[in-house]
Amino acid sequence: MSEQLCLVVEDSPMMRQLLVFALARIKALKVVEADDGVDALRKLTTAKFDLIITDINMPVLDGLKLVKKIRSDEVHKDVPIMIVTTEGSAEDRQRALQLGANAYITKPIQAPQVIAKVKELLKIP
């Protein structure tokens, strides 16, 4: 199986490290980290990603704006996006999905739940 590339966008170093820890359990998945939306847009120009995991509440450029920008980007418009956030209301979820997110997971996260969703989005058996 060829290696797939995942971009993790999270301003909290603690949560970022936990996500990287969880994703390391998936073989053939390489993770690139970005600490906010702007950093993510910069990294999106350097490679073609297979999955983007992003927080919503971030400084400079939040996760929802990032989703909008990704959906209008020619290279990454079809890439699966998973939101991982503390925002647990139905409205927030609805809004993120309407903007083009493919999955929405609320914090605190459970690694098995994240792994299962990532595998589903990347169609990894």
Place this chain on the structure above:
Amino acid sequence: MERKRKTTGSHNRPPSVGQDLVARRKKLLETYFENGRQIAGELLQEIDAARRRLQELENDNSRLRLQLKSDTAIRDLINKIENLESERGALLTHSEEAARQARSELARAAAVESELSNLASLYVASSQLHGSLEPREVVQTMGQLLLQFVGAGAYAIYSVDGDWLVPVASEGVATSQLRRERVGQGPVGSCLGVGEMVVALDRADRSHPIVSVPLRIGDDPVAVVAIYELLEQKNALEEVDFELLRMLAVQGAAALAGARLYAAAAGVLPALPAEQFVGARDAHSMTGQRNDAE
């Protein structure tokens, strides 16, 4: 010749005794042969009947033999069916046992994955707490731990300043609610007096925390973490959350105290003389001195 003569002479004379005997003999013979014929006929009929009966019996025999063969085949088939049923039952039992084992293994794997996830959370939280010597960053990390790992929607962190607890960071708590408290007293500070985490999850009064965690090094109080509310999606605190809070009580205290001392020392770490902590032989070798007596 003599007999012929006698016979010729009988036409005109009444039958003699001899003639009578001949006649009777003749009649007797005729009767005898007639009876013999009848008997032979009857015998032939009986033989025919016996043949037919024999044929019937042979037919019956063949039929019975066939039936017997068929019965044996059926018995064999029934035996085979019984054996197959028995094998099927054994296979079903085996299959059910295998399925039960698979379910058990899956549950164990899920439990192990969950435990790994919890350990990863503890490891990451602990390493991040000790990842900075800047008090503000340590407090921020504690806040991140409470919000992102425990799921605290409203919390405050109080630092010990002399005999007082002073609020230094908060999230989702009204500023008016944050006030100084004496160490060991008040809704927040009392947990330092108890020395243990105070949990009151069913508390309706939002001015009091639902969880207060005392951060201490030995008996020295360093800070208190107070949780007032959980995130909307977080229904209850689970065992892993209490593990994280217990870890925060110990590691958070050490990290915060270390960072405060470092800040107080203006970022200068005092050197530690090697001889103070290592054996004399090692100390000599480290300083390049040799004891000639050795």
